[in-house]
Amino acid sequence: MNFFTAMTITASGLDAQRTRMNVLASNLANARTTRTAAGGPYQRLDAVFQAVPVGTRFGELVGDSAAQSASTVEVSQIRQDQAPPQLVYDPTHPDADARGYVALPNINVVEEMVNMITASRAYEAGVTAMQSIKGMARSALSIAG
Amino acid sequence: MARGMLGGVIVTDLFRSVGLMHRALDYHLQRHSVISSNVANVDTPGFRPQELLRSDDGGDGAPRALAATDGAHFRMSGGELSGLVVEASEDTTVSGGLDGNSVSLEREMSKLAANDLRYDGAVKIVIGKLAMLRYAANDGTGG
Numbered sequence: 220m221n222f223f224t225a226m227t228i229t230a231s232g233l234d235a236q237r238t239r240m241n242v243l244a245s246n247l248a249n250a251r252t253t254r255t256a257a258g259g260p261y262q263r264l265d266a267v268f269q270a271v272p273v274g275t276r277f278g279e280l281v282g283d284s285a286a287q288s289a290s291t292v293e294v295s296q297i298r299q300d301q302a303p304p305q306l307v308y309d310p311t312h313p314d315a316d317a318r319g320y321v322a323l324p325n326i327n328v329v330e331e332m333v334n335m336i337t338a339s340r341a342y343e344a345g346v347t348a349m350q351s352i353k354g355m356a357r358s359a360l361s362i363a364g
Numbered sequence: 365m366a367r368g369m370l371g372g373v374i375v376t377d378l379f380r381s382v383g384l385m386h387r388a389l390d391y392h393l394q395r396h397s398v399i400s401s402n403v404a405n406v407d408t409p410g411f412r413p414q415e416l417l418r419s420d421d422g423g424d425g426a427p428r429a430l431a432a433t434d435g436a437h438f439r440m441s442g443g444e445l446s447g448l449v450v451e452a453s454e455d456t457t458v459s460g461g462l463d464g465n466s467v468s469l470e471r472e473m474s475k476l477a478a479n480d481l482r483y484d485g486a487v488k489i490v491i492g493k494l495a496m497l498r499y500a501a502n503d504g505t506g507g
Contacts, residue, residue: 223478230474237470349474356481363488 222356224273224289226349231271231291233345238294239266240338243331250326253314261324262299269295300325379497385490391418392483399479402472410464413472 242264252261270290302325310319395416405411 222481226474226478227471230468230471233470233474234468345470349477353477353481357484360481360484360488363492 222352222359225352228273228289228291229345229349229352231293233342233349235266235268235292235294236338236342236345239268240335240342242266242297243335243338246324246326246331247328247335249324250328250331251323253312253321253323260304260322261326262304263302263324263326265298265300266294267296267298268292382490382493385486385493388486389483389490391416392479392486395479396476396483399472399476402467403469403476406465406467406469406472408465411467412465413467 246263249261255261269292271293273289273291304322304325306320307323308319309315309321312321315321398414398416402411402413
């Protein structure tokens with residue numbers, strides 16, 4: 220476990236939050252998309268995060284438990300939300316069914332905005348952590364005078 | 365006479381370690397360019413990030429060992445002047461996006477910051493080594 224491990228872990232978190240932000244932007248942009256390549260309305264996407272233990276051969280050798288338990292994060296998959304579409308009565312819509320209902324994506328814009336705020340705050344926290352690690356490393360270097 | 369020779373060896377060693385640090389500084393400077401190139405190509409379709417590899421085998425596959433001239437010396441590999449080989453290669457630990465570009469700006473910036481810190485560390489060591497030389501050259505008066 221050294222400063223550079225901490226930086227790698229933080230970078231993985233920033234990377235994952237940015238990927239999540241892309242997914243959320245896609246959801247917001249397609250909040251009313253009724254046509255997709257797969258057919259039917261757009262389905263809400265969600266980034267699934269997975270902890271990946273840091274490759275710490277050194278940590279295992281010296282029995283550094285902190286290094287063994289530290290994990291980077293990665294997006295293991297982009298999951299499609301299987302919740303049913305919202306049915307809205309709009310007989311003039313070209314994609315309306317025989318009863319006049321249009322299947323709109325299963326997206327709640329307010330929920331997506333809240334997720335976007337949490338992703339944004341998590342990203343900021345990661346940047347702060349990175350600056351803190353850099354500050355600590357510089358302090359360590361200044362011990363030498 | 366023997367004492368004078370011993371002194372000569374120590375001073376040579378002092379210069380040699382500065383020489384080693386010069387290799388380390390070179391490596392981090394080159395690595396900075398490679399990482400900068402990755403950052404510059406963050407939007408280039410199909411671009412795979414490059415990494416500068418460093419090995420201490422001197423090119424023949426066998427790790428170099430520090431000369432141990434006394435039984436009490438630690439046996440250490442690496443550190444030989446000729447033993448630093450750098451080559452740019454594809455970073456295979458990342459997966460590509462839809463356009464085949466697999467550069468992560470965050471990871472590259474993190475590597476850049478880490479590289480910067482390592483460079484700073486190497487500079488501190490060089491400064492320390494040169495300060496020791498200056499101290500010796502000034503007859504231990506520090507002036």
